[in-house]
Amino acid sequence: MAQQITKQTLIGEMLQMDMGIAAILMAAGMHCVGCPSSAMESLEEACMVHGMDADQVLKRINDYLANKDK
Numbered sequence: 001m002a003q004q005i006t007k008q009t010l011i012g013e014m015l016q017m018d019m020g021i022a023a024i025l026m027a028a029g030m031h032c033v034g035c036p037s038s039a040m041e042s043l044e045e046a047c048m049v050h051g052m053d054a055d056q057v058l059k060r061i062n063d064y065l066a067n068k069d070k
Contacts, residue, residue, distance in 0.1 A: 004066075
């Protein structure tokens, strides 16, 4: 079964899970994924700071994780 994240998953945890997630976050406009403080933010917190819809970003990431091994 593919890994899944939640809105409470920390950015740092996601990037440890799969560095491909960084490209999704950056494409969404979250260009600070390499910033040390972002590693301790949840996806929901980071989306709020950047004015993004956390549910949409979460769906893109989980779709990527579900389909990457196909």
